[in-house]
Each structure stands twice: as structure tokens, then as C-alpha cells.
Amino acid sequence: MDHFPEKHKALVVDDSAFQRHMLSIVCTEAGYLTVLVNDGVEALKALDEMSFSLIVTDLEMPEMDGLQLIRELAEREIKSKVILVSGHSESLLDAAKQLAEQFGLTIAGTITKPYVPENFLELLLDASLVNPEENLHPQYQGEFQGRLSHKLVARGLEHDALIPYYQPKICQETSALIGFECLARWKTDNGKILSPASFIPTAEEYGLMTKFTDAIVQSAFEDLSYWHRRGYELPVSINISTDNFKDIEFPERIMNFVEHYQVPANAVILEITESKVMEEARECLEVMSRLRLRGIGISIDDFGTGYASLKQLQYFPFTELKLDRSYVAAAIDHKPSRTVLETGIQLARNLSLECVAEGVETEEQAELLVSLGCPKHQGYLYSKPIPSEDVIPWTSARFYDTQGGYLAQEGVNLTQPAATPIKKAARRYH
Numbered sequence: 149m150d151h152f153p154e155k156h157k158a159l160v161v162d163d164s165a166f167q168r169h170m171l172s173i174v175c176t177e178a179g180y181l182t183v184l185v186n187d188g189v190e191a192l193k194a195l196d197e198m199s200f201s202l203i204v205t206d207l208e209m210p211e212m213d214g215l216q217l218i219r220e221l222a223e224r225e226i227k228s229k230v231i232l233v234s235g236h237s238e239s240l241l242d243a244a245k246q247l248a249e250q251f252g253l254t255i256a257g258t259i260t261k262p263y264v265p266e267n268f269l270e271l272l273l274d275a276s277l278v279n280p281e282e283n284l285h286p287q288y289q290g291e292f293q294g295r296l297s298h299k300l301v302a303r304g305l306e307h308d309a310l311i312p313y314y315q316p317k318i319c320q321e322t323s324a325l326i327g328f329e330c331l332a333r334w335k336t337d338n339g340k341i342l343s344p345a346s347f348i349p350t351a352e353e354y355g356l357m358t359k360f361t362d363a364i365v366q367s368a369f370e371d372l373s374y375w376h377r378r379g380y381e382l383p384v385s386i387n388i389s390t391d392n393f394k395d396i397e398f399p400e401r402i403m404n405f406v407e408h409y410q411v412p413a414n415a416v417i418l419e420i421t422e423s424k425v426m427e428e429a430r431e432c433l434e435v436m437s438r439l440r441l442r443g444i445g446i447s448i449d450d451f452g453t454g455y456a457s458l459k460q461l462q463y464f465p466f467t468e469l470k471l472d473r474s475y476v477a478a479a480i481d482h483k484p485s486r487t488v489l490e491t492g493i494q495l496a497r498n499l500s501l502e503c504v505a506e507g508v509e510t511e512e513q514a515e516l517l518v519s520l521g522c523p524k525h526q527g528y529l530y531s532k533p534i535p536s537e538d539v540i541p542w543t544s545a546r547f548y549d550t551q552g553g554y555l556a557q558e559g560v561n562l563t564q565p566a567a568t569p570i571k572k573a574a575r576r577y578h
């Protein structure tokens with residue numbers, strides 16, 4: 149008989165009392181009512197009594213092992229999501245997963261023992277089996293890169309949780325600093341910094357991207373204006389979603405910022421991903437053109453992921469093309485990736501666009517890109533994204549102002565970021 153029909157239940161099947169206990173703690177923290185059993189036989193008995201939304205089972209157990217249990221679950225047409233655990237190799241887990249899926253079961257993930265509770269939680273999050281805000285014990289909140297909930301994102305947007313980080317763009321050929329890309333980060337209540345993967349999907353799903361962009365654009369303009377007033381006259385690139393490029397009022401909002409913060413329009417570059425712009429080309433074209441007319445730069449991001457052709461691209465008012473980092477990462481050993489890079493570089497040249505390679509991590513990649521005709525780079529080889537207050541110290545430690553450009557100081561090797569930590573400067577605006 150089901151005494152808790154409204155609460156999600158998890159069944160943990162493991163012959164080790166210690167593992168059972170560990171797994172059950174995480175399930176409970178994730179908001180499940182958890183039932184613990186020793187092996188497959190007991191698991192089937194529990195399944196006769198009630199239904200479970202999640203079953204976590206070890207593969208190696210006495211009496212009835214995990215593989216037999218999988219077969220029984222399939223025969224009973226159990227709809228629960230299943231997580232497989234094993235102390236053996238990952239290949240055994242993969243084989244068991246394949247088998248279970250062939251039987252029609254839904255496998256939410258696999259874990260190798262000994263496991264760490266945080267990884268198990270992460271797995272539950274990835275499989276959307278937990279809502280971090282609603283269910284999670286506060287101890288775990290912000291301790292992993294899971295997806296933030298709708299409530300958390302909506303509340304954070306009102307309370308300055310969103311902060312900009314900046315990653316430099318470098319020209320290898322001239323040793324010049326050519327700008328920064330603004331990359332959003334999320335600061336949790338306990339000070340942990342999360343990447344966009346934790347909050348952008350939620351913002352997109354719940355229609356919060358306009359608010360999100362307004363907040364990040366405002367911060368980027370504040371920083372840009374602060375740097376320009378101090379003589380650091382470099383452009384900043386901001387990532388913009390297609391929702392904004394379809395919003396006919398967006399150009400006016402951007403121009404209001406340009407006026408309010410007294411920065412030149414050509415110091416602002418808006419980036420849009422290739423795949424998205426190709427899907428909604430017509431809707432985005434007008435807004436893009438208006439922005440371009442006002443002097444704002446428009447960059448096509450993640451080139452190589454969206455199959456844009458020369459014919460399509462020539463109608464768009466792009467000023468820059470960014471080669472996707474997956475091709476940069478693979479180019480050394482993978483000829484087809486190199487071909488994509490070559491195509492992008494050629495396209496940029498034909499359309500008179502700036503061409504920037506993203507995700508440059510090694511000297512070898514940098515050299516290859518230069519030899520292919522793309523000397524403008526962004527990547528960990530030069531610097532990871534840094535907080536806004538580190539931008540001036542980072543820049544002044546490596547570059548000097550030549551009245552209109554920032555060139556590397558003598559003796560500074562741009563591909564070997566300084567070992568000494570950057571001094572934190574106090575953030576002051578207005």
C-alpha cells in the first residue's frame with residue numbers, strides 16, 4: 149500500500165550497508181522518500197508494495213544481482229528511472245546500461261564506486277531528478293555545477309547575482325590586446341561562482357533572457373565606461389540571445405546605454421551564435437541592421453556549428469566571425485576540423501570580417517591558427533575569463549598604451565600568463 153503517494157520515492161538496492169546508507173543520504177537530501185533493500189529479491193518485494201520514481205541499484209549483489217533485477221524490471225514494465233552502480237569497470241556499467249535500454253528501461257545514469265556524494269547529486273541534477281532549491285539540503289546548494297531552479301534565477305536577477313567576467317582577445321601577430329569578451333557568471337549566496345551552463349538554460353526555458361541580457365548589458369556598459377574614462381579604450385563583446393535580436397526595441401535600449409555611459413558605439417560588439425541566427429535569420433536581420441547602422445559591431449559566434457554559407461552570411465551586417473572552440477581543439481589531429489577553420493577564415497576574408505579563434509589552449513594551436521591566416525585569438529593560453537576588477541591590473545601588467553592601441557610590454561610573453569597573482573583593485577564607479 150502506498151502511504152506517501154504525493155512524495156517522490158527512491159528505491160536503493162545494495163548489499164553493502166555502508167553504500168546503501170551513503171546513497172540513501174543523497175537521495176533524501178535530493179527530496180526523495182528513500183526505501184533501502186539488500187538485493188533484487190527484496191527490491192521486487194518493495195515494488196509489489198509501492199511505485200518508485202527512481203531506482204538506484206548496485207550490479208553486484210548476492211541472491212539476485214543487478215542484471216537479473218534489470219530483466220525483472222523490464223518484464224514488469226517498470227517505468228521508474230534507473231541509476232546503475234558498480235565497483236567494476238566502466239565498460240561493465242556501459243554494457244549493463246545498453247542491455248537495460250534494449251529492455252526498454254530508462255537509465256538516468258551510471259556511477260562507479262567508490263563514488264563521491266557530490267557526483268551522485270550532480271547526476272541527479274543532470275537527469276532533472278532534483279530541484280536544487282526546493283529539495284536540496286542547504287549544505288549542497290551551490291556546491292556543484294547543476295542547473296539553478298526557476299525561482300533561484302528569477303530571485304538572483306533581482307539581487308545582483310549575475311556578474312560579468314572578461315576574457316581578453318589578443319592579436320598574436322602584433323602582440324596587441326584587441327578587446328575583451330564579457331562572459332556571465334552567477335555568484336551564489338555563499339560566494340561560489342557558477343558558469344552559464346548552470347543558469348542560462350533555466351533563464352531560456354522560463355523566458356528570463358530579456359531580463360538577463362538587460363542586467364549583463366548594463367554591467368558591461370558600466371565597466372566599459374569605467375575603463376574608457378581611465379584611458380583603457382578597448383572594445384567589449386557581449387553575448388546576446390536571439391530573443392533580443394528579434395525585439396524591435398532592443399537597438400534603442402542599446403543606444404540609450406551608449407548615450408548614458410558616454411562610450412563610443414564602435415567599442416561595443418554584440419555576439420550571436422551562428423546556429424541560432426541561421427534558424428531565425430529573417431526575424432533577426434532588421435534589429436541587427438539597425439544596430440550596425442548606429443555603429444555597433446556584430447559578431448557571428450561559434451562559427452562551424454550552424455552551417456551558414458557565404459550566400460547567407462553576405463546578407464548579414466556582421467563585422468566579426470568567431471571560430472568555434474571545438475574545431476580549434478580538434479584541428480591539430482583532425483583534418484576535417486582544420487577544414488572548417490580554413491573555411492571560416494576564408495569566409496571572413498571574403499566578407500572583410502575580423503576573424504577570431506576561440507578556445508586557444510596551446511602554443512601548437514596558436515601556431516597552427518596563425519599559419520592558417522588567423523592571428524586573433526581568445527583562450528586559456530592567454531587568460532581565463534577574469535573578474536572586472538582584475539581587468540585594469542591584468543592589462544597594465546602586460547601592455548602599454550600606444551595612443552590608440554595596447555601593445556605587449558617588452559619581455560612579456562603573452563602565451564605564458566604571469567605567475568604572480570593579479571592585485572585586486574577596488575571596484576569604483578561613477
Ligand code: C2E
Nearest residue numbers: 331332343344364387388389507508509526527528529533
Ligand atoms: P561563448 O560565447 O562561446 O564563450 C566562450 C566560452 O569558452 C566561455 O565559456 C569561455 O569561458 C570558454 N573558453 C574560453 N577560452 C577557453 C579555452 O581556452 N578552453 C576552453 N575549454 N574554454 C574556453 P563560458 O563562460 O562557460 O560561457 C559559455 C557560453 O554561455 C558562452 O559561449 C555563451 O554562449 C554563453 N554566455 C556567456 N555569457 C553570456 C551572456 O552574458 N549572455 C548570453 N546570452 N550568453 C552568454
Ligand code: CA
Nearest residue numbers: 329387419449
Ligand atoms: Ca561569445
Ligand code: CA
Nearest residue numbers: 449450470506
Ligand atoms: Ca563562442
